[in-house]
Amino acid sequence: MGNEKHQKENPLKVNRRHFFSQLSVGIGSLALGSLLIPDLFKNDQLESNLQTLGIPNFAPSAKRVIYLFQAGAPSQLETFDHKPTLRKRMGEDLPESIRNGQRLTGMTSGQKTFPLMPPAIGFQQHGKSGAWVSDFFPHIAKIADDICIVKSMHTEAINHDPAITFFQTGSQISGRPSMGSWLSYGLGSENKNLPSFVVLTSRGKGNSQGLYSKLWSSGFLDSKHQGVLLRSGKDPVLYLNDPDGISRSDKRHLLDQVASLNKLHHIETGDDEIESRIAQYEMAYRMQMSVPDVMDISKEPPSIIKLYGEDCQVPGTFAANALQARRLAENGVRFIQLYHQGWDQHGNLPNEMAGQAKDVDQASAALIIDLKQRGMLEDTLVIWGGEFGRTNYCQGNFDPKNYGRDHHPRAFSIWMAGGGIKPGLSYGQTDEFGYNIVEDPVHINDFHATLMYAMGLDHEQMTYKYQGRRFRLTDVAGNVIKDLLL
Secondary structure, three states: OHHHHHHHHOOOOOOHHHHHHHHHHHHHHHHHHHHHOOOOOHHHOHHHHHHHOOOOOOOOOOOEEEEEEEEOOOOHHHOOOOOHHHHHOOOOEOOHHHHOOOOOOOOOOOOOOOEEOOOOOOEEEEOOOOEEEEOOOHHHHHOOOOEEEEEEEEOOOOOHHHHHHHHHHOOOOOOOOOHHHHHHHHHOOOOOOOOOEEEEEEEOOOOOOOOOHHHHOOOOOOHHHOOEEOOOOOOOOOOOOOOOOOOHHHHHHHHHHHHHHHHHHHHHHOOHHHHHHHHHHHHHHHHHHHHHHHHOOOOOOHHHHHHHOHHHHOOOOHHHHHHHHHHHHHOOOOEEEEEEEOOOOOOOHHHHHHHHHHHHHHHHHHHHHHHHHOOOHHHEEEEEEOOOEEOOEOOOOOOOOOOOOOEEOOOEEEEEEOOOEOOOEEEOEEOOOOOOEEEOOEEHHHHHHHHHHHOOOOOOOOOEEEOOEEEOOOOOOOOOOHHHEO
């Protein structure tokens, strides 16, 4: 009894056996870290590396993500959700029992009728999987057995800004960290000379919704985790190059002096953001050498140019960005986000969809083929899709030659490939009208939880305390969809 009392009064006192047992656990953890992250203990920067490089919660199936975001919301009925009933019942009013009082946008809330509109083009089955793919996408059709089509995505957001914000940050309200920032925070970067999170944008000929930096913001996380937007053209990053008359050694001396002043300021204030600013200056210095090399496609062989299409040689196109995404991925960038604008087809859908599909079809398929032939697809998770779906009825007056579709959050399609996702799978089902989910729904929170699981992270444990509350990408919901994983 006396010994127990003594132990309670001295909780920090340990005996020799306890000391060595705990020491072995610590050494084992460090050894695991060195295997997962080879650079962890290099260059005598143990403390710095421990702060910036994370260790997964469990063995990941994916090391990196390339997200081909189709901003504006492509219609699932002209992409991957084949509904022959719509052609049979073209022009009929959507039954109220199917619509069931669904919330509408201001663009169709005044309509008295909701005439069903069939797909603007045909569908065919492809590959051994027999996946249905729209004729708008002949190249993606050829990789049908490499992709997993999820037909049962759904969201609460019905307008573009909250919907795209929801997909990128896990909340319809601005200010939360983006998913790329969460992965950077949890896992760090594989290349100290490049950011862990990079953003590339392109624009199609269709109606475009705006893109804002909040979509790749780090929110309340450290600013070093925010996405870095790379522009097309000669200068991918503004102000990265030195002005005339400034040598690299001059720049090094300047940064050292600024860092010294910032460190003094950090000692005085204790503001961790100052250390982040120092790290960002250093990253910019290293990027002066690394970014131009990564962005230079002149050494790519003719076979790769042919694979992605001639547009890949035109800076700022989706094809060029897709090729850049592969180059960034093989150089250790953790999360690469492509945004392609122009998918908001409220009118003239047949023509606009054809143009938008042509912009992205070949390069999207090429990226999968390219990663696969390099042995990278197995640990690179590629995602393709928009922020919600499109209605099965036409917006405005019934006109089979010139019509559009309004926003539809209840059911839409995306596809994924690589990174431990089951290939050749069509997951989830909608009803015969393509309006409601009838099998295996996947909410955005579930999508985020599954993505993080593939990256080796437990979405419930991946939290950050801010203003007295612990936040996470999936907020207070989300389930890992194990059926999507190998």
